Amino acid sequence: MSLYHPLNEQEAIAIAKSLPGFFDAHAELACREIGDGNLNLVFHITDPESGTSLIMKQALPYAKVVGESWPLSLDRARIESEALRKQEELAPGLVPKVYHYDGDLALTIMEDLSDHVIMRRGLMDGSRYPEFAAHISTFLANTLFYTSDLGLNQQEKKRLSGRFINPDLCKITEDLIFDDPYTESSNNNYEASIADCAAALREDNALHLEVARLRAKFLTQGQALLHGDLHTGSVFVTPGSTKAIDPEFAYFGPMGYDIGAVIANLLLNYAGHEHWSADERERAAHRAYLLDTVTSVWTLFESKFRALWDAHCVDRLFRQTRGYQDAYMQDLLRDTAGYAGCKMVRRIVGLAHVADIDAIPDATARERAQRMALRIGTDLIKNGRQVGTIGQVLQAVQEGV
Amino acid sequence: MSLYHPLNEQEAIAIAKSLPGFFDAHAELACREIGDGNLNLVFHITDPESGTSLIMKQALPYAKVVGESWPLSLDRARIESEALRKQEELAPGLVPKVYHYDGDLALTIMEDLSDHVIMRRGLMDGSRYPEFAAHISTFLANTLFYTSDLGLNQQEKKRLSGRFINPDLCKITEDLIFDDPYTESSNNNYEASIADCAAALREDNALHLEVARLRAKFLTQGQALLHGDLHTGSVFVTPGSTKAIDPEFAYFGPMGYDIGAVIANLLLNYAGHEHWSADERERAAHRAYLLDTVTSVWTLFESKFRALWDAHCVDRLFRQTRGYQDAYMQDLLRDTAGYAGCKMVRRIVGLAHVADIDAIPDATARERAQRMALRIGTDLIKNGRQVGTIGQVLQAVQEGV
Structure with a gap:
């Protein structure tokens, strides 16, 4: 019993x-x-x-x-x-x-982390977290590197992956992020004012091709142990402390999914700040802070991950082959961009939304934020496989504004 | 106890x-x-x-x-x-x-399959197996499709993958196929006469970059339940029957690894037939039969796999996205070419060889066969990611002859 x-x-x-x-x-x-x-x-x-x-x-x-x-x-x-x-x-x-x-x-x-606040809430209030990029990039670099075939004994990694087979929680992601937003689904949830955007998502086959590739990687690529749900609602912060919480979606998947989740949620706050700061200069400053943070998250992650690779890679071929690390990091950035896009789109038309945008009281401002998030998200998905630098990723943001 | x-x-x-x-x-x-x-x-x-x-x-x-x-x-x-x-x-x-x-x-x-013969032995004797391509393509299409996210409930697939975590046997492959041949290793085993080829394998960074990509996929891409060791020594045949045996290397990996194993071993026999048929016309006929078989294995596999996809794909997005199946099949052919190349190279300079070549008694003929197998193998590895058709894969063979 x-x-x-x-x-x-x-x-x-x-x-x-x-x-x-x-x-x-x-x-x-x-x-x-x-x-x-x-x-x-x-x-x-x-x-x-x-x-x-x-x-x-x-x-x-x-x-x-x-x-x-x-x-x-x-x-x-x-x-x-x-x-x-x-x-x-x-x-x-x-x-x-x-x-x-x-x-x-x-x-x-x-x-107990009651002295921390949920980062999403803090960002909505216009707070800044100067240590966040440094902390989260360490979290990402260390957890992803040391559970991957780069940093962990490859037979031990296989055994560890057996402890993180997570069908129920993966299914939530597979449905809500990599399927529903692109089809008629009773799970979808969007305002009538953006029905045209939702219809466009359903009809864009070029977009579906990229989502299918990202879905296939999510389903098959056991690169590292992911947090699996690393949005700003899963991060507790103070100005000097960062704690990633709630890893119940953890499983062995593509690294870019975790990094993309962080970036997507910073960008959702960016789109939402259409409203949260009435003062235009304050808004511009907050948005600049968010873009700087996106850049720092990737840049710091990349340098820390490369440093771990240089010092601690357990794989002879990966360690010794000239250019392989560069190719790997480029693929990772591309995955990151694509997954960031998927995470943005689902928060606007899918089942679960984010307060950064949904809580905007003014309907016109809210719609503007929703459309902006969708433009950025779809651009990241469709052009993700072409980007070579984090600067090119941010270009998608500028173009989506 | x-x-x-x-x-x-x-x-x-x-x-x-x-x-x-x-x-x-x-x-x-x-x-x-x-x-x-x-x-x-x-x-x-x-x-x-x-x-x-x-x-x-x-x-x-x-x-x-x-x-x-x-x-x-x-x-x-x-x-x-x-x-x-x-x-x-x-x-x-x-x-x-x-x-x-x-x-x-x-x-x-x-x-008990005592009425069958090991296919490698049969091919060395110049036998032909007119049903082999039809049988093995069915084996490949069915086992790969129905254990992948295309043909199996995706949550059930995750649970099934937990029963095939196979660290010990995967390590053998990771070492002997995706590492040793490209470095100084006590596991390597080649004749002094081809020491120049072995040195070239160790020094070719462009080759290592492709091997690293294939190794990474072998380590991380849980596409389907593989046989994991599908060479012609693991196939029992009669003219009308084909049985794949000894799947102790089975694990969830990239589909192209199994298909590539079949093709590599047909091509190793091709290279070995330098000797086995003294009669030039007979040799040419046997080689034409082998190339036809390679073409048929892929072509029949592809059409059966696509038919299963069209009729039984469980994934809405993969089923409905125009062009995704084509992109998937192309990636699969490319993986197949690359893995076929890796499987050929290791049989010449790595620990375990094949009788198709090692049993050639004449040293000059044997060396000729070894060099040919290495030319074909390295060509497949280096150009695998560029091929678009099985005809282009066979071009690598013609150029390596």
């Missing part, structure tokens, strides 16, 4: 107290369920006396999105906890620490 | 007798160990009275090749038996039937 059941707050407190060496035995713990109830229960447990706190995240056996509900494997809790531990090992300090994982309850107990 | 131990002939007979509904309880079974002792024990068990017979293949916990010995996972026996069952399901009649698998003993009991 399965021991699994959704916890209530009293049970969560009892589990927290049983965690060795954490809370005082006599502490009066406070517990608040702070999840959105769609996929997981999230308990925030604190000892007001000592200030000690933790997060308990329990997977629910279903997903609810916009009223729909479908079953979802509890195994994703194991995948998330193992991904977090691997990421902490490879990129220390850039993910929440895992204190305990309970497979029966699909429960992960981890570091 | 493990129940595993290498069987002797008496134990093999006892197990055969215990197989329900196979041999008569009172039958006097004859047993002969016919393996080469390098990787597996192979018992041929017959009831002379009834004529009933079977093969028992038991994995040994090590590999011996040219005096070297290294440990090898017994799990490969499970992989082989599961691959054979999956292949029989998808391409009935084209692999030996599995009667029983015993995981404790790493033992597979299967159909």
Whole structure:
């Protein structure tokens, strides 16, 4: 018989107290369920006396999105906890620490990051995170390099990939990102005002050809252990700290998918800032900051990844063949551009949107932002395989404005 | 405690007798160990009275090749038996039937194919197999299509791929095919007379760039469940029957690797026929037959694979996007050419050779064949990414002659 059941707050407190060496035995713990109830229960447990706190995240056996509900494997809790531990090992300090994982309850107990804010929220408020590009590029370079055939013993990599076979969560991505936006689907969700754009997405065969290539890579190319859902809603920040959270979509896939997710979400905020800053100079400054950040994310990632390659590549042929690293980085940039485009498009016409754009109260400004995001996104998808530099990627943005 | 131990002939007979509904309880079974002792024990068990017979293949916990010995996972026996069952399901009649698998003993009991000959041996004798291209193209089209994201539910494919994680056997391929021939390695094995060719392989950076790309795909691209070692020594034939045997290298990899293996071994025989037919007209006829077979293998594979795609593709985007199938088939032909080249090169300078060439007694003829195989192989590797038709692939052969 399965021991699994959704916890209530009293049970969560009892589990927290049983965690060795954490809370005082006599502490009066406070517990608040702070999840959105769609996929997981999230308990925030604190000892007001000592200030000690933790997060308990329990997977629910279903997903609810916009009223729909479908079953979802509890195994994703194991995948998330193992991904977090691997990421902490490879990129220390850039993910929440895992204190305990309970497979029966699909429960992960981890570091409380309440002093951080969700980056998407921060960007919408016009905040800047000067350390973000440095941090996220380290996270990307370290986790991608050291779980790939470049940085990990190639037989160990194969065994590790077996622990991250993630059919349920991959299916969400395959449907919502690499299929629905390009066809009539009941999952799609867009405003009537941009029905012409949605129709154009459905009819553009040249676009579909590129999406098909990117979909095929997502389905088959086990390059490295991805976070798998690295948007700005999955990043906790303070001015000096960055933490990538919620890697339940982790699986072995194409590296460009993770890098593209970061860039896409910076660009979605760019498109949304049509509205968020009324002051034109302030808006221009924020947008310049976002483009600088996109450039820095790639540039820093590339230099760190190349440095790891030069110092620690485990593969003789890849290490010694002149020009192979350059060709590899170019392919990676192209994948990054294409995936960034896919991630932008789905946030405008697909099931799940982003607040950067959806929360714009003025309908005209919102529509302008949506159209801009779609222009940039489709341009990145269609021209991704031609770009050679991050500057050319940003050109797609300028042209889409 | 493990129940595993290498069987002797008496134990093999006892197990055969215990197989329900196979041999008569009172039958006097004859047993002969016919393996080469390098990787597996192979018992041929017959009831002379009834004529009933079977093969028992038991994995040994090590590999011996040219005096070297290294440990090898017994799990490969499970992989082989599961691959054979999956292949029989998808391409009935084209692999030996599995009667029983015993995981404790790493033992597979299967159909006896003593009435067949090893295709490599047959080709060396100048035999022709008019049904081979039709059979092997069906085997390739069915097994590759129906284990790929084109023909198999994509979540089921991910789960299936977890059963074919095959680090030990993949490492053999990664080392012997995609590394050693291009560097100084104690695994390499070539005659002094072609030392100049071996040196050229080590020094050709443009060649290494292409080998690196093919190696990277072999390491990361889980396109379909491959046989993984589909050379003509792994094919049993009669004029009317073809059976692919020994899929212990099975794993999810790039489709072109299997197709390329077939083509490479036909072309190795082509190069070897420098000697095997002394009569020039006979030699020319045999070579024309081999080239026709190469063309037919690809052409029939392509038309069958496209027909499966048209009728049974499970992926909406891949099915509906105009031109995607053409682009996919072109990539596949290019991979096929490149992998065929790699498989040829390793058989001349790498650890394991082929009898088509090594058994040529005359040193001059043998050297001529070796040089021809290397010319064709390197040409296929270097120009593989440019070919658009099987005719252009064969041009590499004509130029290498």
